[in-house]
Amino acid sequence: MTDFLAAFGLLLALEGIFFAALPGVAQRVLSEAAQSPAERMRLVGILFAVIGVVLIWAVRWGGFF
DSSP: OHHHHHHHHHHHHHHHHHHHHOHHHHHHHHHHHHHSOHHHHHHHHHHHHHHHHHHHHIIIIIOOO
């Protein structure tokens, strides 16, 4: 649970930095995402989830890093 909370905190920090440093880009990205078809959003979400799980596995148990 500690690792999860640390990862969640890192996610929030990175998003906060992105929104603070590049608010115009963030608005454009969110606007484009809102206009994207639901199926594309679902596919991107699944893709990012798989990449995240593979990355976590590689770091924690794969011995790659």
